[in-house]
Amino acid sequence: MIQKVYENIYLNSVRLPNTPLKSLNSYIITDANRALIIDSGFNTQISSEDFFSGIKELGIDIKNTDLFLTHLHADHSGLASMFQRESSGKVYSSINDASYVTKMIQNSFSDLFVMSLKLFGMEASEDFFSSHPAVSYCPDSAIDFTYVKPNDIIKIADFELNVISVPGHTPDHISLYDSNKKIYFSGDHILDSISPNIAFWGDEHPDMLGEYLSSLDKTSALDIDIIFPSHRNIIKDYKRRIAxxxxxxxxxxxxxxxxxxxxxxxxxxxxxxxxxxxxxxxxxxxxxxxxxxxxxxxxxxxxxxxxxxxxxxxxxxxxxxxxxxxxx
Structure with a gap:
C-alpha cells in the first residue's frame, strides 16, 4: 500500500510474514528521471509482491531506480538480489554490513549465531537457526554493492541526503539526513513505540550498546523535523523518542x-x-x-x-x- 508522506516521498508498506514486526516502511523518493528506494523487505513472495507492486503503482521505471540499504537485516536487504536482477541501478550499503549480507548469502552467517549460542550457555546447533530470518529470508544471490561512507551525499529530486554512521543496531548501520529539509531516514536506528534490538556481535564489537547510545546522542544533536523510520509510525518529536x-x-x-x-x-x-x-x-x-x-x-x-x-x-x-x- 502506497502512501504519500512528503513531497516526492512515498511509503510502501511491505508485509513481513512470521515476525512481530508485521511490516517494513520502504520509502520511495521520486524524481522526473530516477527514483531511490530505501530498504526492501524479506525474500518471500508476500514481501516481493508488496515491494514491486508499490514500484509499479507509482509508475516508476525500475531500470532507473537505486536501492539504499540502511543495514544488513533480512527485512531490509532480503529483496536486494531480486531488485538488482530487475534493475540496472545501484544497491547502496555500508561496507561492513554488506559483508554480513554476503555471509548470509553464502550460508556462513550462522557461524556467528552458533558461536553466540555457546557463549550464552545454550546448546550450540545450526538447527537452532533453521527458522531465523537471516537464514530463511535473506537475499538469494550475490549483490554488486555500491559502498557508501559517512558524509557521502546522495542527490535525488531536490534532496541532498547525507550518509550518517549510526552503529548499534548493527555494526555499520547507516541513516540518511537532509539538513536543508530537516528530514531523517532512520532505518532501525530510531523507531516509534518499539525499541530497536541491540545485540551482541562478537568480541570484535565489545560494546554495541555503548556505540548505540553514542549514536543516539549524535542523532539528537541534529536539527530534524521528521524522522521516517523503517517500522511503525513516523516520528516528529525525535528528542522525546530518543530520551x-x-x-x-x-x-x-x-x-x-x-x-x-x-x-x-x-x-x-x-x-x-x-x-x-x-x-x-x-x-x-x-x-x-x-x-x-x-x-x-x-x-x-x-x-x-x-x-x-x-x-x-x-x-x-x-x-x-x-x-x-x-x-x-
Whole structure:
C-alpha cells in the first residue's frame, strides 16, 4: 500500500510474514528521471509482491531506480538480489554490513549465531537457526554493492541526503539526513513505540550498546523535523523518542545488574535473559520461538557487555561459556 508522506516521498508498506514486526516502511523518493528506494523487505513472495507492486503503482521505471540499504537485516536487504536482477541501478550499503549480507548469502552467517549460542550457555546447533530470518529470508544471490561512507551525499529530486554512521543496531548501520529539509531516514536506528534490538556481535564489537547510545546522542544533536523510520509510525518529536529509548536501556541495565545480584553474583547469559521482562507474548521464555530466544539472549549479552565496559561487572569464559560476575 502506497502512501504519500512528503513531497516526492512515498511509503510502501511491505508485509513481513512470521515476525512481530508485521511490516517494513520502504520509502520511495521520486524524481522526473530516477527514483531511490530505501530498504526492501524479506525474500518471500508476500514481501516481493508488496515491494514491486508499490514500484509499479507509482509508475516508476525500475531500470532507473537505486536501492539504499540502511543495514544488513533480512527485512531490509532480503529483496536486494531480486531488485538488482530487475534493475540496472545501484544497491547502496555500508561496507561492513554488506559483508554480513554476503555471509548470509553464502550460508556462513550462522557461524556467528552458533558461536553466540555457546557463549550464552545454550546448546550450540545450526538447527537452532533453521527458522531465523537471516537464514530463511535473506537475499538469494550475490549483490554488486555500491559502498557508501559517512558524509557521502546522495542527490535525488531536490534532496541532498547525507550518509550518517549510526552503529548499534548493527555494526555499520547507516541513516540518511537532509539538513536543508530537516528530514531523517532512520532505518532501525530510531523507531516509534518499539525499541530497536541491540545485540551482541562478537568480541570484535565489545560494546554495541555503548556505540548505540553514542549514536543516539549524535542523532539528537541534529536539527530534524521528521524522522521516517523503517517500522511503525513516523516520528516528529525525535528528542522525546530518543530520551525514551535511552531511558529504556538504562532501566534494562539496572534490571540486568539486579538479576545478576539475585543470582548469587554469577550467571550466564541464558540465566539472565530467561529472567528478564520481555514484551513478546509467550507462556514462558522456553516457549519463545528460537529466533526470538536468540534476539533476547543477544540483547541481554549486549547489556552485560556494556556493564562490563563501564566497570560494573566482570566476565570469564569457562569451557566456551561466558560467566558474568557482580562484585558490588
Amino acid at each position: 525514551e529509548i535511552k531511558a529504556h536501556h538504562f532501566e534494562r541495565l539496572s534490571e540486568v545488574l539486579g538479576l545478576l545480584d539475585e543470582n548469587g553474583s554469577k550467571a550466564t547469559v541464558i540465566e539472565i535473559a530467561s529472567a528478564m521482562h520481555w514484551d513478546y507474548r509467550a507462556e514462558s521464555f522456553d516457549a519463545f520461538p528460537n529466533a526470538q530466544k536468540w534476539f533476547a539472549c543477544s540483547e541481554a549479552m549486549a547489556h552485560l557487555e556494556h556493564l562490563k565496559s563501564i566497570g560494573k561487572i566482570s566476565s570469564s569464559d569457562i569451557q566456551g561459556i561466558r560467566y558474568y560476575f557482580y562484585n558490588p
